[in-house]
Amino acid sequence: MMNFSEEEVRRYARKNDDYGQLGSEGAVYKFEDYAVKLFKKVKGEEFMKEKENKVRALMNNEIEGFIKPIDLVYDENNNFAGYAMEYIESKGDVADMCYKYGEHYKLDKKIEFLLKIEELIKKAHSMGYILNDVAIWNFLVKNNDDVIGIDIDNFQFENYQSETNPSFYLPYYQGLCNCKGRNENSDKFSFGIYAIQSLMKYPFNNECLDYYRGNVDYLRCYFSNLDIKEEARDELYNLISTNPEKEWIGKTLEKVSSNKFKYLY
Helix, strand or coil: CCCCEHHHHHHHHHHCCCCCEECCCEEEEEECCEEEEEECHHHCHHHHHHHHHHHHHHHCCCCCCECCEEEEEECCCCCEEEEEEECCCEEEEHHHHHHHCHHHCCHHHHHHHHHHHHHHHHHHHHCCCECCCCCHHHEEEECCCCEEECCHHHCEECCECCCCCHHHCCHHHCCCCCCCCCCHHHHHHHHHHHHHHHCCCCCCCCCCCHHHHHCCCHHHHHHHCCCCCHHHHHHHHHHHCCCCCCCCCHHHHCCCCCCCCHHHC
C-alpha cells in the first residue's frame, strides 16, 4: 500500500504543471511512478461509495491486458477521492494514433491497433467483464506497439454495475440499453462505431446533437452527420449496420483495404 493522499497528488501536479487528463468523471494525473485518477466531488456520496467498492474489488482481480487499480486515494477527511494505477510510458492512445498522429500511420496500421483493442475486449468478456466505456482513447499504444487498456473503473461485473449517468454517454449509446443494463452486445456495437469513425480523415467530431436522441435509428443519425462523401458514408453504414450487436467489427476491418477506402482521405 502506498498510502498517499489527494492533496499530495494535487501538490505534485501543481509543481510539475500537470493539469491532468480530463474526463467526464474526473481527471488523471501523473504522481511519481504512478497514474492517479481523482473523481469530481460533485458526483455525490452514493456515486463515490459505489466507485470505492468497485475499485477495491478490481484491485483484487487480475485483468489481462488492462491496467488495474493498485491503491485507493483519500482526501484530508479520509473520504474516498480516487485510485492509483501503474503509469505506462506510451506513444499515446489509439485515438492519437488514428487522428493526431494519423498522417504517420497507414490505414493498415490503424486497423492493426483497432484489432488489438477488439481482442482485449473479447478477453475481458471471457473473464466476465463488460467494459461500458469502450472509447479508443482508453487504450494506450506502448512503445513496442502493444495495446493496453486503462480507466477500467466503469467495468460492469458480478454485482458491480456502471455508475455513469447515461447523459454523459455519446448519442450512439442512447437507447441501446440502460445505464445499468449494458452487455457484451453493447460493447460490440459501441466499439464498432468508434472503430469505423477512427478511420475517417477527421474523426471524433460532427457527432449527433442532443436533439437526435429521440430518433430510433441512432446509427443512421450518427453517420448522417459525418463530414465525408455520401457514397463512403452509405457504404460504412451498411458495413456496420448488419447485425451490429451480434458481429464483431474486426471481421469488417480485416476486409478493408487502403485502395477500397481511398476516398475517405
